[in-house]
Amino acid sequence: MSTPILELIDIRKSYAIGTSVETEVLHGINMTLSSGSFNALTGPSGSGKSTLLNLIGLLESPTSGTLRINQHDTQNITDAELTKLRGQNIGFVFQFHHLLPAFNALENVMMPAIIHQYSDKQAATTHAKSLLSAVGLADAWHKKPSELSGGMQQRIAIARALMLKPPLILADEPTGNLDTHAADDIFKLMKQINETQGITFLIVTHDTKLAARCQNRYHLVDGALTHPEDFASENLN
Amino acid sequence: MPLSFEWLLAIRFLKEGKMQSWLILAGVTGGVAIIIFLTQLINQLQGTIIDRVLSSQAHIVIKPTEETTIRQQNTLITSALIQPRGQRLRSIDQWENIVQLARNTPGIKAVSPVATGPVFVRHNLASKSVALLGIMPTEYTKIVNMYRYMVKGRFDITGDQTVIGTDLAKDLGVTIGDRIQVTTEDNQQQNLTIVGLFDINNKDLNKRWVFSNLRLAQTLLNIPGGVSNIDLAVVQLFQAKQLAQRLKAQTGLDIESWMESNSGLLNALSNQTVTNNLIRVFVVIIVALGIASVLVVSVVQKQKEIGILRAMGAKRAQVLRIFLLQGAIFGTLGSTLGISLSFGLLTLFSLIYKSPDGSMLFTAQLDPKLAIMASIVAMIVGILAALVPARRAARMDPVQAIRS
Numbered sequence: 347m348s349t350p351i352l353e354l355i356d357i358r359k360s361y362a363i364g365t366s367v368e369t370e371v372l373h374g375i376n377m378t379l380s381s382g383s384f385n386a387l388t389g390p391s392g393s394g395k396s397t398l399l400n401l402i403g404l405l406e407s408p409t410s411g412t413l414r415i416n417q418h419d420t421q422n423i424t425d426a427e428l429t430k431l432r433g434q435n436i437g438f439v440f441q442f443h444h445l446l447p448a449f450n451a452l453e454n455v456m457m458p459a460i461i462h463q464y465s466d467k468q469a470a471t472t473h474a475k476s477l478l479s480a481v482g483l484a485d486a487w488h489k490k491p492s493e494l495s496g497g498m499q500q501r502i503a504i505a506r507a508l509m510l511k512p513p514l515i516l517a518d519e520p521t522g523n524l525d526t527h528a529a530d531d532i533f534k535l536m537k538q539i540n541e542t543q544g545i546t547f548l549i550v551t552h553d554t555k556l557a558a559r560c561q562n563r564y565h566l567v568d569g570a571l572t573h574p575e576d577f578a579s580e581n582l583n
Numbered sequence: 584m585p586l587s588f589e590w591l592l593a594i595r596f597l598k599e600g601k602m603q604s605w606l607i608l609a610g611v612t613g614g615v616a617i618i619i620f621l622t623q624l625i626n627q628l629q630g631t632i633i634d635r636v637l638s639s640q641a642h643i644v645i646k647p648t649e650e651t652t653i654r655q656q657n658t659l660i661t662s663a664l665i666q667p668r669g670q671r672l673r674s675i676d677q678w679e680n681i682v683q684l685a686r687n688t689p690g691i692k693a694v695s696p697v698a699t700g701p702v703f704v705r706h707n708l709a710s711k712s713v714a715l716l717g718i719m720p721t722e723y724t725k726i727v728n729m730y731r732y733m734v735k736g737r738f739d740i741t742g743d744q745t746v747i748g749t750d751l752a753k754d755l756g757v758t759i760g761d762r763i764q765v766t767t768e769d770n771q772q773q774n775l776t777i778v779g780l781f782d783i784n785n786k787d788l789n790k791r792w793v794f795s796n797l798r799l800a801q802t803l804l805n806i807p808g809g810v811s812n813i814d815l816a817v818v819q820l821f822q823a824k825q826l827a828q829r830l831k832a833q834t835g836l837d838i839e840s841w842m843e844s845n846s847g848l849l850n851a852l853s854n855q856t857v858t859n860n861l862i863r864v865f866v867v868i869i870v871a872l873g874i875a876s877v878l879v880v881s882v883v884q885k886q887k888e889i890g891i892l893r894a895m896g897a898k899r900a901q902v903l904r905i906f907l908l909q910g911a912i913f914g915t916l917g918s919t920l921g922i923s924l925s926f927g928l929l930t931l932f933s934l935i936y937k938s939p940d941g942s943m944l945f946t947a948q949l950d951p952k953l954a955i956m957a958s959i960v961a962m963i964v965g966i967l968a969a970l971v972p973a974r975r976a977a978r979m980d981p982v983q984a985i986r987s
Binding site for chain 2: 458
């Protein structure tokens with residue numbers, strides 16, 4: 347097993363409801379993703395998938411437990427450091443692409459670089475263009491998101507997630523909003539990027555068929571991970 | 584460019600919300616234009632009024648102290664009624680020293696001793712009660728520039744020559760070259776030759792002022808070698824009161840500045856200034872509220888985009904700066920447009936509204952200091968107004984923002 351890109355040790359997350367009652371949503375999650383792996387996270391709605399993804403994406407902090415990204419501990423660090431760690435290590439792909447409507451495809455792909463104040467605009471533009479052609483949209487670079495189909499928008503979102511060459515990409519229902527054909531295309535694209543560039547993927551999905559095509563599968567039920575074997579048997583049933 | 588991301592986002596977001604941006608911009612432009620227009624208008628009008636009032640009078644007048652009757656103490660017989668003493672024309676004691684003192688006082692630019700008193704002028708059967716003004720022309724014209732008001736002849740009062748107002752000339756039926764007879768209270772008489780007519784834009788003064796040289800007036804008014812008052816002009820108009828008080832303390836004489844003799848006018852002007860300031864403050868508040876409310880709406884609309892930017896690694900400070908920049912952009916653009924608009928309004932008004940005599944009531948000038956101040960204030964107000972929405976955007980939790 348190669349070096350872990352992500353380590354979760356006994357991660358718990360509680361939300362306060364009202365003033366005194368606390369509800370634990372995640373009950374001690376242990377999870378290790380090795381660098382370059384291709385992983386699926388499944389589970390019924392309300393099982394805590396989104397919460398887990400937000401924790402991994404450093405958008406929320408766990409109540410207790412250890413979370414390491416690319417060997418960096420995330421406990422007791424400031425909001426600014428978290429933001430920096432997130433920018434350097436994680437690319438996001440969301441169900442509803444979330445492209446910025448005021449910017450064209452190329453600018454949307456370049457946005458992470460713009461946020462991080464790139465030093466070489468020419469190099470950033472070239473890189474963004476190569477990413478656009480990698481997702482098959484080289485000719486659409488000047489189009490606004492509203493002029494593109496759902497599948498194309500999702501491809502741009504993937505290209506954007508790759509812009510800063512993060513070692514880990516988190517995809518939250520990346521195909522959830524697409525028809526079967528487009529969903530299959532997007533899945534293949536991610537798999538291809540994983541294989542050619544060695545970027546680790548963690549894909550949250552409802553689609554068990556897509557999940558079955560992933561290298562590792564994690565199944566979340568009521569805030570706890572079930573064993574892959576259980577998952578496999580459940581899948582057989 | 585360290586702020587390139589913030590600039591890019593600020594400008595794109597503004598372009599995206601075109602309608603909102605135009606509305607805000609119109610609000611700031613209107614506000615700045617109103618403030619500059621009003622201020623410029625009132626400053627100029629006040630300047631014109633003060634100029635008109637003060638161009639025919641001294642800024643400070645020094646007079647001898649009034650003679651008073653003092654009740655004697657500790658006597659067995661006391662009168663029940665003490666009446667004020669009748670005043671007669673008197674000279675200022677040691678007036679040469681006082682002229683010297685005034686000349687050496689910093690802030691005073693001209694000093695003119697004057698011998699003035701009531702006389703009758705006669706020509707044929709017409710007789711008028713007037714004020715004889717005995718002056719030293721070189722000094723007096725530094726206070727009231729008579730050369731400017733001459734409509735006929737010249738301002739020359741050497742020997743027995745005199746200069747009178749156009750209205751008095753009309754009443755007496757005289758013109759240049761005619762001789763008029765001056766009679767004083769103690770029946771002294773003197774003939775004067777008219778060599779000039781003036782129009783000082785004041786009918787009352789045009790009927791009342793009869794100029795002669797100082798020496799002649801001293802003799803006629805029976806104060807040989809003396810002066811009845813000393814007229815002063817100051818450099819800073821609004822320092823007149825303070826300078827008058829200082830001289831009063833030094834000399835003990837009766838000294839009054841234009842600010843006291845025209846207190847009604849001064850009150851009106853200061854009320855006008857207060858009103859203008861109130862309007863300015865309210866306009867600034869309204870514009871600030873306008874900017875803030877539109878930006879608040881814009882922040883709510885951009886919630887998702889802000890969330891996604893934060894997820895991609897944008898710092899809170901960067902998000903904050905995007906919206907502060909927008910406020911600054913509105914302030915700067917709005918003040919630039921507002922200054923141009925106010926200049927247009929001033930030009931228009933200067934063409935429409937004129938003085939009764941047809942001259943310009945005010946000119947379309949723009950005080951660069953006022954324009955710079957307005958731009959700076961507009962930018963600061965823009966940034967301050969954007970502060971609340973900007974902080975709201977920066978505090979936004981990316982998870983909530985994306986989900987909502």
